[in-house]
Amino acid sequence: MDSVFEPDLMQRWEMTVDRLIVHAERWHSTREVVGRLADGSIGRSNWATVARRARQVSVGLSAHGITRGTRIGTLAMNSIRHVETWYGVMGYGAVCHTLNPRLFDDQLIYMINHADDRWIFADPIFRAQLERLLPHCPGVEKVIYLGDSSEVPALPANAIDYETWIAEADPSLAAWGQFPERTPAALCYTSGTTGNPKGVQYSHRSQILHTLVSGQRDFLGLSARDTLLSVVPMFHVNAWGLPFIAAAAGSKLVLPGARLDGASVYELLESEGVTFTAAVPTVWQLLFDFLSENNLRLSTLKRVAIGGSACTEALIRGFRDGHGVEVLHAWGMTEMSPIGTISGPLPVSLGEPDEATRMAYNLKQGRVPFGVDLKITAENGDRQPHDGTAPGHIMVSGPSIIQSYFRDDKPAVDAEGYFDTGDIGTVDPQGYLQITDRSKDLIKSGGEWISSVEIENIASGHPKALMAAVVAMPHPKWRERPLLVVKLRPGQTATAQEFLDYLKGKIANWWIPDEVRFVDEMPLGATGKLDKKVLRAKFAAPVI
Numbered sequence: 001m002d003s004v005f006e007p008d009l010m011q012r013w014e015m016t017v018d019r020l021i022v023h024a025e026r027w028h029s030t031r032e033v034v035g036r037l038a039d040g041s042i043g044r045s046n047w048a049t050v051a052r053r054a055r056q057v058s059v060g061l062s063a064h065g066i067t068r069g070t071r072i073g074t075l076a077m078n079s080i081r082h083v084e085t086w087y088g089v090m091g092y093g094a095v096c097h098t099l100n101p102r103l104f105d106d107q108l109i110y111m112i113n114h115a116d117d118r119w120i121f122a123d124p125i126f127r128a129q130l131e132r133l134l135p136h137c138p139g140v141e142k143v144i145y146l147g148d149s150s151e152v153p154a155l156p157a158n159a160i161d162y163e164t165w166i167a168e169a170d171p172s173l174a175a176w177g178q179f180p181e182r183t184p185a186a187l188c189y190t191s192g193t194t195g196n197p198k199g200v201q202y203s204h205r206s207q208i209l210h211t212l213v214s215g216q217r218d219f220l221g222l223s224a225r226d227t228l229l230s231v232v233p234m235f236h237v238n239a240w241g242l243p244f245i246a247a248a249a250g251s252k253l254v255l256p257g258a259r260l261d262g263a264s265v266y267e268l269l270e271s272e273g274v275t276f277t278a279a280v281p282t283v284w285q286l287l288f289d290f291l292s293e294n295n296l297r298l299s300t301l302k303r304v305a306i307g308g309s310a311c312t313e314a315l316i317r318g319f320r321d322g323h324g325v326e327v328l329h330a331w332g333m334t335e336m337s338p339i340g341t342i343s344g345p346l347p348v349s350l351g352e353p354d355e356a357t358r359m360a361y362n363l364k365q366g367r368v369p370f371g372v373d374l375k376i377t378a379e380n381g382d383r384q385p386h387d388g389t390a391p392g393h394i395m396v397s398g399p400s401i402i403q404s405y406f407r408d409d410k411p412a413v414d415a416e417g418y419f420d421t422g423d424i425g426t427v428d429p430q431g432y433l434q435i436t437d438r439s440k441d442l443i444k445s446g447g448e449w450i451s452s453v454e455i456e457n458i459a460s461g462h463p464k465a466l467m468a469a470v471v472a473m474p475h476p477k478w479r480e481r482p483l484l485v486v487k488l489r490p491g492q493t494a495t496a497q498e499f500l501d502y503l504k505g506k507i508a509n510w511w512i513p514d515e516v517r518f519v520d521e522m523p524l525g526a527t528g529k530l531d532k533k534v535l536r537a538k539f540a541a542p543v544i
């Protein structure tokens, strides 16, 4: 929309993501970018070198006739070469489609074909997997393996190793930017819990605004003094935007490669002096198991962002009391680029004299930054009050939030322009959002909603529990009742009654699950989240 009064007298500075890496190259050139290599050793680079090699990627793509707007897939863990690739692809105006290697073959085949990915950059460790997929993906013309020639011997004619490939490219020939900011930059597919996965295509503008929004002090608030370990993978909503935010802030960036076990993450945190990190709760559970088995402490870490699924009290206490680390509990989703809210304190929450009340604030998913607006609505679409008790559908709007899915003409927003996140929650008078469920995971007992997330959070605080999940079971009278599924800590045994007794007094009596089952393994989806579909299928028989 152009102003009807006067022309805009400020510069047309199109917000394209190449500006982020150019900024880091010019103003933080020697700040390190570090990554674990396939053999476990640590590779060291810096923002200037990453930018130079990203330019070589762009030149290589244009030399081979890749045009702007073409989708380029990546099937890779977080590494220096992967970061170079995504800046090289996006800077050039092609679209970087980060594929999640943990998905099933048929899901990946669907995504590659639906996106019409023309080239794929893949880690050598995923070679066998990719070679299984390619016969079903006729649109893919070329594969670049993110390694050197020794790592991927005997390649077919349409594949080459990254180092040999970029060696030919002259970085000075790269033409970055020079296209409108609403040009597509990146593509991610949602976890696809029902039906086919859906594509979310981010524009350059939406990515830059997400970077600025999430960089605010009460959000991720990264600085040039921070060392950032991006445990969250680039294939999970672009690592929550962290490689963009690190370039904007000039932070040192650390990339864990394929090793996400407790020992390897601990080693990186300590040896690189990491001050900030981010991942889903399951990663931190693995780290804590390793720390307690080996009686170790975290000496440099100051803040950790935890999101993707609800953060438990045990994790917040473990980080805070055991290691002096502040937990930022974050909520968001692929459709939001992904950050929606973070549990930063307010004077009123900090000033609460009662520790339990302060913890209750910390456990909530948090408040919106400037750049995200949110409403909660009842079934009929009316806005619910912000009283901390009335639950509703969480609807969001903002410049980094989806308008329509990729290759789908229908708008994904309501008449007011708000997107329905599929999450259910409350907002309290201080503006703190609390997720009580996914709408499809809601338990409706006798017409009233029971929050599976809240019961899980309390049950997972039981000293014998490693993980807890609550799912709805059919019931003849109440229609649905909660069933608690528990994975115990190694070596522990427990009875159902112990867990039911533990919950009593902490939740309303009618929320107490009707039954408790113990499992050896919790089913986890491709982004490390609990897969309730599997649990529902497994325990499908009525409990009563």
Ligand code: AMP
Pocket (backbone or CB within 6 Å): 190, 191, 237, 306, 307, 308, 309, 310, 311, 329, 330, 331, 332, 333, 334, 335, 338, 365, 421, 422, 423, 435, 437, 438, 527
């Ligand atoms: P994804 O698009 O794969 O990142 O999944 C997004 C979904 O994960 C959200 O819609 C929520 O249901 C869930 N989620 C993300 N963060 C949280 C959180 N902090 N607490 C509870 N659920 C979360």
